[in-house]
Amino acid sequence: MTGNGYLVEVNNLVKYFPVLAGVMRRKVADIKAVDGVSFGVKQGEVVGLVGESGCGKTTVGRCILRLYDVTSGNIYFQGKDITTIEGEELRRLRRDMQLIFQDPYASLNPRMTIGDIIGEPLLVHGLSQGKEYRQKVAELLEIVELEPRMADRYPHEFSGGQRQRIGIARALATRPKFIVCDEPVSALDVSIQAQVIKLLKQLKEELGLTYLFIAHDLSVVRYISDRVVVMYLGKIVETADSEELYTTPLHPYTQALLSAVPIPCPEVDRSRKRILLTGDVPSPLFPPSGCRFHTRCRLAKDECKKKEPELREVGTEHWVACHLV
Amino acid sequence: MRETVLEVKGLRTYFYIREGVLRAVDGLSYSVNKGEFVALVGESACGKSVSALSIMRLIPYPPGIIVGGEIIFEGRDLLKLSEEEMRSIRGNRIAMVFQEPMTSLNPVLTIGRQIAESLELHRGLEKNDALVEAANLLKLVGIPDAERRLNDYPYQFSGGMQQRIMIAMALSCNPVLLIADEPTTSVDVTVQAQLMELMNNLRSQFGMSVILITHNLGLVARYADRVNVMYAGRLVESGLTDTIYSQPHHPYTVGLIASVPRLDLPRQRPLYVIPGLPPNLVRLSPNVCAFAPRCRFAISKCTEQRPELEQVGDEHWVACFRHQEIPELTAMECER
Numbered sequence: 001m002t003g004n005g006y007l008v009e010v011n012n013l014v015k016y017f018p019v020l021a022g023v024m025r026r027k028v029a030d031i032k033a034v035d036g037v038s039f040g041v042k043q044g045e046v047v048g049l050v051g052e053s054g055c056g057k058t059t060v061g062r063c064i065l066r067l068y069d070v071t072s073g074n075i076y077f078q079g080k081d082i083t084t085i086e087g088e089e090l091r092r093l094r095r096d097m098q099l100i101f102q103d104p105y106a107s108l109n110p111r112m113t114i115g116d117i118i119g120e121p122l123l124v125h126g127l128s129q130g131k132e133y134r135q136k137v138a139e140l141l142e143i144v145e146l147e148p149r150m151a152d153r154y155p156h157e158f159s160g161g162q163r164q165r166i167g168i169a170r171a172l173a174t175r176p177k178f179i180v181c182d183e184p185v186s187a188l189d190v191s192i193q194a195q196v197i198k199l200l201k202q203l204k205e206e207l208g209l210t211y212l213f214i215a216h217d218l219s220v221v222r223y224i225s226d227r228v229v230v231m232y233l234g235k236i237v238e239t240a241d242s243e244e245l246y247t248t249p250l251h252p253y254t255q256a257l258l259s260a261v262p263i264p265c266p267e268v269d270r271s272r273k274r275i276l277l278t279g280d281v282p283s284p285l286f287p288p289s290g291c292r293f294h295t296r297c298r299l300a301k302d303e304c305k306k307k308e309p310e311l312r313e314v315g316t317e318h319w320v321a322c323h324l325v
Numbered sequence: 326m327r328e329t330v331l332e333v334k335g336l337r338t339y340f341y342i343r344e345g346v347l348r349a350v351d352g353l354s355y356s357v358n359k360g361e362f363v364a365l366v367g368e369s370a371c372g373k374s375v376s377a378l379s380i381m382r383l384i385p386y387p388p389g390i391i392v393g394g395e396i397i398f399e400g401r402d403l404l405k406l407s408e409e410e411m412r413s414i415r416g417n418r419i420a421m422v423f424q425e426p427m428t429s430l431n432p433v434l435t436i437g438r439q440i441a442e443s444l445e446l447h448r449g450l451e452k453n454d455a456l457v458e459a460a461n462l463l464k465l466v467g468i469p470d471a472e473r474r475l476n477d478y479p480y481q482f483s484g485g486m487q488q489r490i491m492i493a494m495a496l497s498c499n500p501v502l503l504i505a506d507e508p509t510t511s512v513d514v515t516v517q518a519q520l521m522e523l524m525n526n527l528r529s530q531f532g533m534s535v536i537l538i539t540h541n542l543g544l545v546a547r548y549a550d551r552v553n554v555m556y557a558g559r560l561v562e563s564g565l566t567d568t569i570y571s572q573p574h575h576p577y578t579v580g581l582i583a584s585v586p587r588l589d590l591p592r593q594r595p596l597y598v599i600p601g602l603p604p605n606l607v608r609l610s611p612n613v614c615a616f617a618p619r620c621r622f623a624i625s626k627c628t629e630q631r632p633e634l635e636q637v638g639d640e641h642w643v644a645c646f647r648h649q650e651i652p653e654l655t656a657m658e659c660e661r
Contacts, residue, residue: 052513159602189368190540191599194584198598216513223586223596243592260518261588262543266567268589269547276522277515280483 006040006076007210008064008178013037013073015059019285031284033059035234036073038311041178046204046211048225048242050218050257052281056234057214061180064212065097066090077178095125098171102183104163108155114141114166115151121173140169144199161192168199172207180212185220197224218261222246227317230254233284233292236311240318250320253293291323299324330502330534331357331380336394338372338379341387345607349375351558353394354634357502357534362525364545364566365538366581367555368603373538376555377504381421382411399501417447420495424507426487430479436463437475440494447498462493466523485516492524499531506538521548542585546570551640554578557604557615560634564641572652574643576620579655614646622647622654 016030034056041047049057062068064075074083101107108117119137122128128136138148144165171179185193215221222242229239238251249255256275263269277296282288288295294304303323311321334354340347350372357363365373378384379391396403423429431439441455463471466489495503509517525548528535545552552569554562562575573579583597601619609615617627626646634642
């Protein structure tokens, strides 16, 4: 598993959440949030993780960060198995891996000044103190294009876009190697979205960061990612280089997902082929048999209902899980 | 000449709050033709939702009040109607679909009861007839097993299904005009596509007009006949969809269109970024161009005077002092 250039690698990751019921709180079922997911993120790469709500993309991100304990499978960081490390070892690992949250309103403590919010990781990890600490906080604010004198203000004094910048500054405080961006721009307005995407891209270049970029907006994911992983109900259905995935999507789900995104240009949009999926995503409590997508797939055959398709390589670094490809 | 269903003229809706007067909508004019799909585009707090609530006369007073303008609907000024007259129009001739279906539906009433209520109220149906009609409406919006599901409560439906129910309720009285306020922001893309197709099909089927309030420029490009772009409570540009996308004349419209990543363009295309933040509407002077502080092309005139809408082409209006030069100046951003 080592020496293959992967900064982060996930091998057959499984995460079930138990459903408890009754007076005895007995386990009656499992929500199969992530059910056998494997992929890697190379040093300096941005991997996009897309899918609809409930497909398990956020759970994958949180498992990698060790915010959830996995049900089975392994997670490697810099070639080392971190699936079960604990205590001081885990604490040190947290410096290298950070998270940027979706909701800039809920993820900042309203009673702390933004200087304290951004500086807290520095104190927790004993990275700096005193004068140097103040200076570092100021630097971090500058990196995300806010003014250092803003450090004494409180989150409510900032707009959504500015708050997201504060969240980014906090994530950068420990000089991490790897950042999980969980829907970092979906709560923002169009013009502010562009500002934050640009900033994330710029920081990645300047600081040599590696991102796992989780989002449901395919055009944003394509813009920032080098490679894209498409998930459906806890499984990977397709993964490829981001240009390739968008020009030649092979899985019927990827095709439908892409065609559902309207293009902000009437001429171009009119000329596109549209595939309309029927129904909603099934419950991850009782995922469909065989291929999990067969209930909504317009091409589904008998085989798809019975046999689960394996993820196989069909082109250079292009993997698909579909019987029909 | 096409029949005009709705005409908003110089609408001004202000909120009197502790910090001062918030001019949420400040001189908004546009019209909607019969069967037309009109988009009202803009970012949060630009006044697009407030303008829709003003049409429905649902502005909470205090602090909000419609201080001026006219809203002509089917030949009558809605602002002059009594509350009782308004009630016969609201939910009947003009219906509305909101952003969050879960908070718009009553959690303790069955779906059947909620749909039947407006049928009894507006169309005078008997209780049982209303339930039969409610089931028909659920079928119309694509809810499987409609009769049985009448007895279900809102929480038993997914977000997409709840929004379908909202659409069914809106359609219950064959409205002439449907106002959809960000109807798909809380659902996934595949469900968004389903809902939009549904609304668009129903529009052609019943010949209603639709006002879609959104910030999603993709949806606008796909469905709208006409686009109204709002900024800080006013229209900055208005025109037919193809015109707006191919020849935007206002720097804000140009910026909005160019700042969205597009699936059909090369990935390396740099993203255009509008600098700064939208203005604070309380502090904004009503006598300047509100976009000037964020505009690359602002001149001194922009901070001394407010640009009014000017016609620049066939059914194309722009509020910008430099509108003649903008297409040329922004040729780079508009390049495909």
